[in-house]
Amino acid sequence: MAKNKNINYKGPYGYQKLKEREPRACIRFKCALTNTILDVLRQRPGWVEVKEEGEWDFYWCDVRWLQENFDHTYMDEHVRISHFRNHYELTRKNYIVKNLKRFRKQLEREAGKLEAMKCDFFPKTFEMPSEYHLFVEEFRKNPGITWIMKPDGVRCDDQKDEIPVENYVAQRYIENPYLIGGRKFDLRVYVLVMSYIPLKAWLYRDGFARFSNTRFTLNSIDDHYVHLTNVAVQKTAPDYDPEKGCKWMIQQFRLFLTAKHGAEAVEILFAEMDNIFIKSLQSVQKVIISDKHCFELYGYDILIDQDLKPWLLEVNASPSLTASSQEDYELKTRLLEDTLNIVDMEGRLTGKEKRVGGFDLIWNDGPVSRADGNLDTPMNGFVANTHLGYNNDRKKQLKQLFKSVQTQQKN
Incomplete structure (x- = not known):
């Protein structure tokens, strides 16, 4: 992606000289969404929208683009995109359960039970069908508890979850x-x-x-x-x-x-x-x-x-x-x-x-x-x-x- 010259940037609070970095005459952006973020990007001084085939410096992308293109796209030092490649480690329910359980065990080993207890903020959850037997055991021990079934792919508010939903989680419902x-x-x-x-x-x-x-x-x-x-x-x-x-x-x-x-x-x-x-x-x-x-x-x-x-x-x-x-x-x-x-x-x-x-x-x-x-x-x-x-x-x-x-x- 092309590199341009330093400029004086006219922002909402007056002229500000840009720090020395990979200089650009303008900031070229792409946006996969047609809502508030597109309005904000279009109104930002010094930012210019580019079409599908144009080179860009900033991309508010969707997860599908990330999955299909990130590993095959060269990016200059200054380029930024709006997701981490495997964001689903935090945003898919089955993954976050595994990661929190692992982290809790790590904290218990390294810092003790009191520190590990600070991870007890996620309702008890079982991945289905792989943890079905554990769920049944818990269900029998506490027969009066309400459980809900959720797809393990988190709901995306403005985008479809591009990862196919194959599994579900059984999660304890917060009844109070x-x-x-x-x-x-x-x-x-x-x-x-x-x-x-x-x-x-x-x-x-x-x-x-x-x-x-x-x-x-x-x-x-x-x-x-x-x-x-x-x-x-x-x-x-x-x-x-x-x-x-x-x-x-x-x-x-x-x-x-x-x-x-x-x-x-x-x-x-x-x-x-x-x-x-x-x-x-x-x-x-x-x-x-x-x-x-x-x-x-x-x-x-x-x-x-x-x-x-x-x-x-x-x-x-x-x-x-x-x-x-x-x-x-x-x-x-x-x-x-x-x-x-x-x-x-x-x-x-x-x-x-x-x-x-x-x-x-x-x-x-x-x-x-x-x-x-x-x-x-x-x-x-x-x-x-x-x-x-x-x-x-x-x-x-x-x-x-x-x-x-x-x-x-x-x-």
Whole structure:
């Protein structure tokens, strides 16, 4: 792919001189999706869309392209694509179960049982049919427990799962979910991984709670409007109110919990969610092919039970970027703009940033202290380091960030 000259980049916060790197007159992008990400890419200053056969510097690809083309495509140093080659180690249910079990045993050997117990955030799951006998044994020991069958290929919100579904998993159903207004919900949280070796992960401050449309009961386990929280499902409910919707911003959710349970309990809960993000990524760190051209924006789905314990339901390699409302569109636009800011095709960052827009660096080959300078405070065995659900004053932060970076580059 061609190499061009350095330029002065006109960004949303003024002119910024690009760092010296493989210089390009513009950033050529391709996008396999036709939703919010395409809007963001087309509106980004200095970025130019190319057609199917054109050369590109950045590709927001789908998993099919990755499977069919990655190993046969030459990429210059600066080129970036939006998935790791074997992302399914984290995003397929049968694989993540195996990886978490293996990682838990490793932690128990190396750090003891207390550390290993920090991996107990995934509902008990058996791969079918290979673990059928283990499932039957567990079922007989606990005959009153509700189990659900799921395809082992994770649902992709905006893309079809290109890996054929041949197996299923039997997973213990969380029968005591935390309810708000009598309704079940889960949380969608965004984690951006720039590298697995070393592990470098960012957590987005915004996210949302997705509610079911019908009050929770175990008497109708097959009622999708009771037990599922997908917006695509809930908006088909006969009594769905599109003006009211079925989402809360995660800031609203955090305030609700704080008012009801107190700040300390909520801080512990959110620290435990941090633990889920880090431990799940560490569990696949040695098996993910960490190519320097790759990054990944994951959508984590978290369920909270009545004891304020968070459970990991699944990790999505293709979280929905299709907006269900104006508020949803604005959230996803901010999320994607900040993802591109961290991928940093323009070469504006120093690499030492702890916060970029709405993203906070939560792991950089080790835990990262809060950007405000406070030391990490262990709470209930976990490190409270999260900014999830905090005020996202991203415009102010980005202005200060790029002004600071520009000053450093001049000096």
